[in-house]
Amino acid sequence: MRKETxxxxxxxxxxxxxxxxxYSSKHIRTLGLTPAQFDLIVTLGNTQxxxxxxxxxxxxxxxxxxxxxxxxxVVKKLVRRIASPTDGRSQTVQLxxxxxxxFARIFPAHVAHVRAAFAGLDAAxxxxxxxxxxxxxxxxxxxxxxxx
Numbered sequence: 506m507r508k509e510t511x512x513x514x515x516x517x518x519x520x521x522x523x524x525x526x527x528y529s530s531k532h533i534r535t536l537g538l539t540p541a542q543f544d545l546i547v548t549l550g551n552t553q554x555x556x557x558x559x560x561x562x563x564x565x566x567x568x569x570x571x572x573x574x575x576x577x578x579v580v581k582k583l584v585r586r587i588a589s590p591t592d593g594r595s596q597t598v599q600l601x602x603x604x605x606x607x608f609a610r611i612f613p614a615h616v617a618h619v620r621a622a623f624a625g626l627d628a629a630x631x632x633x634x635x636x637x638x639x640x641x642x643x644x645x646x647x648x649x650x651x652x653x
Contacts, residue, residue, distance in 0.1 A: 539574075541570060544566055545560065545571075545584070546584075548560065583600065584600055584604050
């Protein structure tokens, strides 16, 4: 059997994501949120709101999970649903005043938390990592296009 030279890259990519997710999630939970709730709040921060389709495209939350996450944030009074004036089947999700206040507090705190993990990398290392990740994303996107 042929040895696939890309397998160590896939393994390291998965391990990197798992390490990031673990590090990030621990901090998010100290803020009283789940990672999905945090994702939704920071995505809605500094916007006029988004419909469910936009939220699905902009977050890491699957369509089936999105409604439940929004429901729980409505109960916490962090977001509200607003009926679309142009489409009776569509709703916009917006942060409430309480949600905006929470966003203003937690987003900078989480950025500072994540910054600590990057402290050992210089600007050149960060640029190289970004370039490599962009190339990988592009390769997967191109391969996905060819599947159609």
